Amino acid sequence: MDSFSRQFEQRFAEREGQQAEPPAFDASFRARLLDLLKWRRDVRRFKRLALPEGAIERLISIACLSPSVGLSEPWRFVLVEDEMRRAAIRDCFQACNKDALEMQAPDRAALYARLKLAGLDEAPVQVSVFADRATAQGSGLGRRTMPETLDYSVAIAIHTLWLAARAEGLGVGWVSILDPSRMTAILDVPSDWVFIGHLCVGYPEAEDDTPALERAGWEQRRPPEGVVLRR
């Protein structure tokens, strides 16, 4: 047995002795978790109220508990605090949003314009999230045939942050009407970081169990039966 394998066996043995008691999740927890999933919303209207000290850092540390391909942890969180950069992101959104408006039929365009797609003016905290495609962490495990799994790991970390925020009474809005290469430039991050999403975080104006786009008549959720195949 080589030294690497011995080390591997030893680590397993050590862990056996020191493992914490696994938690048991009961029906009451599952019901609350379902509430969390049902009442998580993509928030666009925020109160102009600062987050508690350390809240965003805590949410990011919870997001870091997410699964990642080959334990690569490729998520990179950029807290956007500079007013000039915030204005540049707002401009980027407006340019992309204008193009998107022109693609919609006139009656839908009017609706689209009213949907107020960004909380960029109101949210106290803005976080841009990137995937570090060049990370050596994980030694490439599990991502050779599908390097895009690095990006998926980051999308999942955003989701974890979103759920943790909602459980603290905070709302998250994911802005995707942006130009990824422009975001990389505005935020001056390495060029091999892939832009995944820009998040607005703050106290929501309202709580709801129905997506804003459904309330507004844009689109409706469909029954799960329609998305399941058997093979």
Add this chain to the structure above:
Amino acid sequence: MDSFSRQFEQRFAEREGQQAEPPAFDASFRARLLDLLKWRRDVRRFKRLALPEGAIERLISIACLSPSVGLSEPWRFVLVEDEMRRAAIRDCFQACNKDALEMQAPDRAALYARLKLAGLDEAPVQVSVFADRATAQGSGLGRRTMPETLDYSVAIAIHTLWLAARAEGLGVGWVSILDPSRMTAILDVPSDWVFIGHLCVGYPEAEDDTPALERAGWEQRRPPEGVVLRR
């Protein structure tokens, strides 16, 4: 005001009157949620024990509560039940895994081979998950500059399923060492569906709060401070 906008206003007004009471999430729920995130694992060893009747369908319906770009709900779940198709997926994994082994240094390759990267032989339920890039749902909202947000929505739905499964005492293993175009062919799904991941679902052999790759000495989790920038 055109008829579309009137309808929009009306829907909002109707909703005001009928909205359910928002849930309040307390510190005890947040502590359990943190336990769930800490004890969710990428499971590779499963008991040979069937899932309860209807369990996977329930987990998929919970996954459908996930956020999706423009309410496009692009997730498509393929329950893989046919033995021939399961064997073809196993072959696909083995071919990709062999290539991956050759890329690693010899000592790491030995470790890699022992990590048992797939629960493909043991898990009672296997689900392949795809993103329908051609869906008309959502009318393209929010995804013009970043069509890959459709794929991110599906990755997030997988994460929701994962958490819901863990809360029921079930484990999920995400297999990414596969060839996406081969998966599309094996499962005979439309060619504009993008393969996102193949999931093994079952009762885990063991529970743990430390990732298997960390237990095995492959890689370690890093402190969250290292992934936060301020701009």
